[in-house]
Amino acid sequence: MLTSVLVANRGEIARRIFRTARSLGLSTVAVHSTADAAMPFVGEADAAVQLPGNAPADTYLRGELVIEAALKAGADAVHPGYGFLSENAGFAQAVIDAGLTWIGPPVDAISSMGSKIEAKKLMAAAGVPVLAELTPAEVSVDDLPVLVKASAGGGGRGMRVVSRLADLPGEIEAASAEALSAFGDGTVFCERYLAAGRHIEVQIMADQHGTIWAVGERECSIQRRHQKVVEEAPSPLVERIPSMRAELFDAARKAAAAIGYVGAGTVEFLADEGGAFYFLEMNTRLQVEHPVTEETTGLDLVELQFAVATGAHLPPKPPPTVGHAIEVRLYAEDPAQDWQPQTGVVRRFALSGKKLAPGGENVPESGAGRWPRMRVDSGVEDGSEVSPYYDAMLAKVIVWAPDRTSAARRLSAELTRATIHGVQTNRDLLVWVLRHPAFLAGETDTAFFEKHGVGVAVGAEVLRASALAAALADAAGRVGPVRVPAGWRNVPSQPQRNAYRVGDVTVAIEYRLTRDGLVVDGNMALVDSAPERVVLEVDGVRRAFHVGTYDGLVCVDSSLGSVALTPVERFTDPSQQVSPGSLLAPMPGTVIRVGVQVGDEVKQGQPLLWLEAMKMEHTISAPADGVLSELRVEAGQQVEVGAVLAVVGEEA
Structure with missing residues (x-):
């Protein structure tokens, strides 16, 4: 009988596994890096052991340290979550050799699927279609x-x-x-390479007694950088082609049987619009997108993992799929800048107007038995720091409804109303996708963004109204409870001026406050102002703007959208200025390659340096034609955000 489980992972998946473990009466143990010491998953565990260091290679990928932590804390089982060591056969064997229960598939099954090259040969021999x-x-x-x-x-x-x-x-x-x-x-x-394929996967659950479930399929076709962004169950493509589901399930069961699979796993396929599909890989672990299967079947896949690991029998057949569930991955990233990950402190994180319960779980407003249901599996809360060492995913937001259109509508509305301050996210992109006609029509192949672009630009009028609200909230805060914005003059002279930066755009605001109210160029009138809420009439329509003010950052949320503003100081600190042509590090990271030397002629857009940060490789390119006049870094060097990496001067 299990009594305590160590989760060899971090963030939202650690919290997710802890949630089920607590419901089963198990105590929980976390391992964490130095950078993660204050993260929510650490505080929620019954016990925690630090793995000194920050980089994954020094911490979460050190299997011997993880096992030592489990033994030290008195755990009798290890759950790997996903990523890190979850598909490492050597680690699984070491867990078993240490006398601990491995909450995962057999070591031989992990080994069989550990090499995609060998896995494809095995699948072809088992009669599974392969590329x-x-x-x-x-x-x-x-x-x-x-x-x-x-x-x-x-x-x-x-x-x-x-x-x-x-x-x-x-x-x-x-x-x-x-x-x-x-x-x-x-x-x-x-x-x-199938440029416009459909990414379809089948959830497998198998016990130690020969029962293999094909629990349901998911579609994960909307991707960026070959990483999934939106996932749903069931698949719109499979729903359209009646015979496809049975063929997929048969192929997935054959794949699992061929390697003697036990536990939760996923068989991934690439399909075309006609329903032909080909084996991609088998993930011998829990998937990031497992919640959509749980929401459409009523299963707790983590609970089943524990049950199967301790010898329980599965019923002959899995429960049927009911309704539709959509999951989106909320990342700290800038889609308009080639999906560049963001770092920093999450100042506020709330959906449906409330902070989330520990571990995410269903948002309180959902209500038992009501639909649509919303679930949030989150790795952060107010005050959490997004570091450069790990994946930039903040949370997964999932909605279930009786039909796909209802699920998409509710999920997009909840994301629109969410309060996310402190780091830039892909939230607006997710809303755009969920409301896009092609998505609603089920046209969701892997080339979605190549076909339709990245529709996340904020309109000039929205920026201007948000900047005015920020300025008026700041003015109201400086006056106090009188509720008359600062800047009011009996005999007005100069207008009040504020400037804010949004990315590369500077928004300048000028306004006067007179006996007759707010005087501003354009189509906006002041209804009410307070430090955290400003009501404006824009084009004759009254709207409330909720303002969050932090050190060097102002976040404005309204029905028009969310805008993060950086106040522009009137006087520039000379120490913050850099030479023209300077290439700045967009995030903390490690220089992994340098492709030029001082004195080299370079062309605009030419790759010069490569950084690795947050599980991604980032290219730093020349901003203009010229000559590399300075090179301040070398391969292997750690850099901080804003550090000058190199300088491109004018051509001789």
Whole structure:
């Protein structure tokens, strides 16, 4: 009988597993890096053990330290979550050798699927459809485009799309280096690339007595950088093609049976619009997107993992799928800047106007038995810091409803009303996707963003109204309880002036407060103002703007959207100025490659340096034609956000 479980993971998945463990009467143990010491998952565990250091290679990927922590804390089981060591057969064996229960599949099954190259051979022999593997040396022009993939891992790391044969050697080298850094194995292979395929996966649950469930399928086609952004169950494509579900389930069960699978796993397929599908990989662990399956079946997949690991029998058949569930991954990132991850402190994080219960769980307003249901699996709360060392996902927001359209409508509305201050997120992009006609029509292939762009630009009028609200809230705060904004003059002279920056855009505001009220150029009138809430009439429509003010940041939420404003100081600190042509680090990270030397002529857009941060590789390119006059970093060097990496001067 299990009594205590250590979760060898962090963030939202650690909280998710703790939630089920507590419901089963198990005590919980967390491991954490130095950077994660104050994160919510650590505080929610009954016991916690620090793994000194910050980088994953020094902490969460150190299997021997994790097992030592489990033994020290008195745990008798280890749950790996997803990522990190979850698909490491050596770690699973070491857990078992230490006398602990491994909450995962058999070691041999992990080994069988650990190499994508060998996995595809096994699946082909079992009768599962596969895409032919291509060795880099045999790729020809007729095979293009091809996808270069890491053999040992997933999550978009070590993956490159190659459309020109001349680019193949360089992309293979880059993919191999990224795979080696992420998974400790630089092996890569190529396969035919379906630019507009559908990513369909089947949830598997199998016990130790030969019962294999195909619990339901999910569609995860909307992706960026080969990483999933929106997931749903059931799949719109499979719903449209009547015979496809039975064929998918049969192939998934064959895949599981071929390797003697036990526990929760996912068989992933790439499908075309006609319903033909091909095996991609099998994930021998819980998936990030497992909540949509739970919401449509009523199952707790983590509870089943514990049950199967201790020898329980599954019923002959899984429960049926009911209704529709959609999950979105809320990331700290800037979609308009090539999905650049963001770091910083989450000042406020709330959905439906309330802070979330520990571990996320269903938002209180959902109510038992009501629909649509909303669930939030979150790794952060007010005051949490998003560090550069780990994935930038803040939370998963999931809505279930009787039909797909209702689920999309409720989820987009909840995201619109959410209060997320302190770091930039992809929230507006997610709302745009959920309301896009192509998404609502079920046209959700992997080329969604290539086809439709990234519709996240904030209109000039929204920026201007939000900036005015920020200025008036600031003025109201300086006056106190009188509720008359600062700047009022009996005999007005100069207008009040405020300026804010949003990305590369500066919004300047001028206004007067007179006996007749607010005087501002344009179509806005003041109804009421207070330090945290300003009501404006915009084009004859009254709207409330909720203002959150923090050190160097003002966040404004309204029905028009959410805007994060950086106040522009009237006088610039000379110490903060940098030379023209300076390349600044967009985030903290590690310089992994330098492609130029001082004195080299460079062209605008030419890649000069490569940074690794937050599980991604980022290219730093030349801002203009010129000559590299300074190079201040070298490969392997850690840099902070805003650090000057190099300077491009004018051509001689």
